[in-house]
Amino acid sequence: MAFLALLGAAGFRAAPGALMVPLHHEFGWSTSVMSLAVSINLLLFGLIAPFAAALMDRFGMRQVISAALVLVACGAGGSVFMTASWQLLLFWGLLIGTGTGSMALVLAATVSTRWFVERRGLVMGVLTAGSATGQLIILPPVASLAESTGWRAASLVIAAAALVVVPLVWAVMRDHPSDRGVLPYGADPNTYTPPADATGGAFSRALEALAFASRSWSFWALAIAFAICGATTNGLIGIHFIPSAHDHGMPTTVAAGLLAAVGVFDIAGTIASGWLTDRFDPRKLLVAYYGFRGVSLLLLPWLLSETVHPSMIMFVVIYGLDWVATVPPTAALCRELFGQRGTIVFGWVFASHQVGAAAAAIGAGAIRDSFGTYTYAWWGGAVLCVIAAALSFVVGTRRRADSPDALGDDQAGRSNSAATPAPVTDR
Template identity: 50%
Template sequence: MNWAARLIGGRFHYGWLTVAVVFLVLLAAAGTRATPSVMMVPLEHQFGWSRATVSLAISVNIALYGLMGPFAAAAMQRFGVRPTLLIALATMAGGVALSSLMTHPWQMVLIWGVMVGGSTGVAALSLSATVVTRWFTTHRGLVMGILTASSATGQLVFLPMLAAIAEHHGWKPVVLVVAGAAAIVLPLVAFLLPERPADMALRPYGEPADAPVASNVTKQNPLAIAFGTLAMASKTRDFWLLFFSFFICGASTNGYVGTHLIAMCGDYGMTEVQGASLLAAMGIFDLFGTTLSGWLSDRFNSRVLLFWYYGLRGLSLMYLPHAFGIDFFGLPLFAVFYGLDWIATVPPTVRLATDVYGKESAPVVFGWVVAGHQLGAAFAALGAGMLRASLGTYTVASMISGGLCLVAAVIVLRINRGERPVAAQAA
């Protein structure tokens, strides 16, 4: 890949090109993860599958997406980012394409739950944390915000288009478009994504020239890395505070709003395209909100930022059931307010994990924290589907989700206020 370095001719640090490639990978993965929410109503109409049945496949997807995080981070340490990511993208594209043949609920659980959930879990936040800690010494919060915002951009790019395709042509063309998008980024990873700055005869961006060169190479088994890091981190209070606050983060975003908002809009007479457009609008605002959050996390106390993020998110979710009854400003106000806060929690959470556990351990620790995020999302995806099936409304689910966010706002104020753990000393 030295040819790519020669091509840019030292005009800017290669780390920024790495960020661009990873941004596109995360964008494709985000579009893939968002697809089942567009397919929910068409599958219900064609096969008679209930929302609870489809929600089961989505919850398995979300859970595996999160559980893969620490193992993906460990595999990247052991085998490298590029080979790990290429295998994941090939599995993702193949699984999505294969789903065009499914006719039974168990097939959706196997393909969208297991195959797609596991592969998208590699192209996730743990990938962002790995790239940020390897390639950047300064501006880490800003870069993490940019990469995290790719999830919002994925919704912006894919959801309205996919919803329009589903409305006019059914759900099968949707999965073929998504599979093609996942396949397109494969050559970008193969030819433009180096393992670390040293491979390009560079230092991480912002690192002093006289700083010692750190090695990220390890021959330890990825399972041993992942579980060893968990054993170390789980003995500290900060890990569980990070884990449970991110559990609530996942429950209130991917699990509830990301999975059920389009179907919720249908309960109030809105079309799938209108619901998807609302999510896309939220994605626009989150693109700005999460990038700004990264910039803020480089400059302000991450605990205080998280307190405001979770508190305001909780209030917006409690407002959501009432938004449908307000003619003009109701849903647009929710889209702006909630969208700015959608995943703004990620940069300060990564910053806290790095501060507590050190540069080397932080990506794997954060992978386990992301597992908590996605377990929360799986819990909310299935729970909200069951509540909707039994009560005929999402109002109770909205109130529960909002209340949990207010709890998280209190929890985060206790992170990184005690003694330094063993991990930080060893890093």
């Protein structure tokens, strides 16, 4: 059920990329204006995440996911009545951004933490692959429908799809293994202690986790690297690949198909990354992932053309395998370094991912409007990937006397249950 929710969230969030061309043709809105709406969407997709994680702790996953799907339906359905650009900001930016953000990767982190003791990396990889699957399943039909019937029909289909899932979520999803009378996978029945119920408001819990984590060098290294991850995936390729391919004479449907193919390989890459995270140092994995991504972006301007060449297929394969392969090792490092707060801390790290995505979406649109090409945006993304690789390499290598990593969980904040071990110190 969590996989299905993540699938829908990713597909609904990515849909604006396939609608930018028809919206431009009908309303004459510039790339910068439409990029602003998408940036709000991306920003909220991340900023809502830590609060959604706290709300799931307080009220349950089922209630939060159901409400999020209704918000998505309202945003997509309401957009068919748009006549001005500010309404695009409201429907596709605010409503859909808030709805999809409440079903973001913090849901995967919550499920893997609550329901599994062993193989958490693999589970995180499988659930994260739901994002790729959503892009694969939803983007091509949305692009095809927008081209043949109109973007309004595509928006209504998205609204209907979100509403259809609500009863299924309510009937099937459960919050804890104890709700089904079982233990988390891999838990020892003789030693396992269920986590204490969350207390206090979701807002205060989310801010407390941020205050705790922000005292650690590792948090900032992870957050900046993950912001670059968002900039070079959702912000650049996810939003601007189709318009950039269209600039080179490639039909929109063909470009959408290539982006969907990225999703195909993303499924394999993310699951494999989860498996690798259970067995190898997550830091080294992140260095490799960002390195491959940087090389791919550096070469992209020479690969785009009217037709699909073997070199473009190779780009799709490599970028797909690498797309969100960064998620399992990043989530694992948050659990390792921040203990029981790890899920909410990952929510804040994911928020930085979307801040980076939003900034890149706006920046790439401005570059396109100013220079008439996306080339400088792709090259800038390549440089950022080098920085992300360097930051990932040093995560956990510095230790400040006043950091939560040095103080230990009990000294830095006593809200954790006694059964939860203190987070590991930076290595």
